[in-house]
Amino acid sequence: MDSYANRWALGRKLGRLACTVPIALCGALLPLSPAAAAPAAASPLKPFGPFEITVPAGLGCPHFDLVITVDEGVNRVAKELHDRNGNLVRIISAGRGATETLTNALTDTSVTFKTGGSVMHTTPNPNGTYTQTLTGHNIVISYPTDNPPGPRSTLYLGNVVFTISDPVNNIILGIEHTSGKQVDICAILGA
Numbered sequence: 001m002d003s004y005a006n007r008w009a010l011g012r013k014l015g016r017l018a019c020t021v022p023i024a025l026c027g028a029l030l031p032l033s034p035a036a037a038a039p040a041a042a043s044p045l046k047p048f049g050p051f052e053i054t055v056p057a058g059l060g061c062p063h064f065d066l067v068i069t070v071d072e073g074v075n076r077v078a079k080e081l082h083d084r085n086g087n088l089v090r091i092i093s094a095g096r097g098a099t100e101t102l103t104n105a106l107t108d109t110s111v112t113f114k115t116g117g118s119v120m121h122t123t124p125n126p127n128g129t130y131t132q133t134l135t136g137h138n139i140v141i142s143y144p145t146d147n148p149p150g151p152r153s154t155l156y157l158g159n160v161v162f163t164i165s166d167p168v169n170n171i172i173l174g175i176e177h178t179s180g181k182q183v184d185i186c187a188i189l190g191a
Contacts (some may be wrong), residue, residue: 015167060141060153061186065105068139070098080161094119099135102153104189111188112136124166129173133161139185146172152183 054070060066076095083089097115104110118136125131134140137157142150158180165171 026144047092052125055153057151059143059151061104061153061189064107064142064189066153066185066189067103067105068101069101071086071101088124091122095176098175100139102139102189107190109189111185125163128165128166130167131161132164133159140172142172151186155181155183155185157181157183161170 005131020129022127036122049070052067055065055066055068076093078091078093080088080090081090095117097117099112099114101110115137118138120135123131134156135158137155138160139153140160141151142148144150152175156178159178161177162175163173165173
């Protein structure tokens with residue numbers, strides 16, 4: 001699977017992936033749909049999980065494949081918000097966390113997090129990009145094509161705000177703000 005397809009698959013499962021990982025391994029990144037005439041009601045998403053996904057070496061961590069395992073289903077609710085003209089102004093996705101295990105595929109070293117949940121706000125910008133604001137427990141995986149460039153996998157316990165190119169390719173154009181604790185997953189696992 002090429003890096004863009006892999007990023008989309010990861011984003012769909014983990015939030016960004018991103019993946020953000022609800023951790024936003026705990027956010028469900030939703031493709032943006034055409035604007036509706038009226039605000040949409042909150043729609044529960046079907047739980048997904050347990051599942052396992054592998055982020056190839058050089059994308060999530062510099063020197064090893066990063067295996068992400070979610071041990072239980074993750075329930076999320078999403079809502080699209082529209083202005084009075086029917087234009088999409090924000091997508092909110094929120095839900096409880098799950099048990100996430102991240103493993104260095106070369107050494108089988110792993111770390112497990114029991115997450116408390118997360119909230120993801122995705123806002124379209126006038127220039128066609130999107131701003132994502134993640135709160136709670138989120139793992140953001142930065143690829144070499146991102147700004148700042150990866151490979152890097154960081155657990156944020158708090159808040160992270162960044163601009164992405166679009167919800168499909170999900171390229172990070174810049175991290176605007178972080179607060180709270182940051183944990184370098186690659187360093188923990190022996191990068």
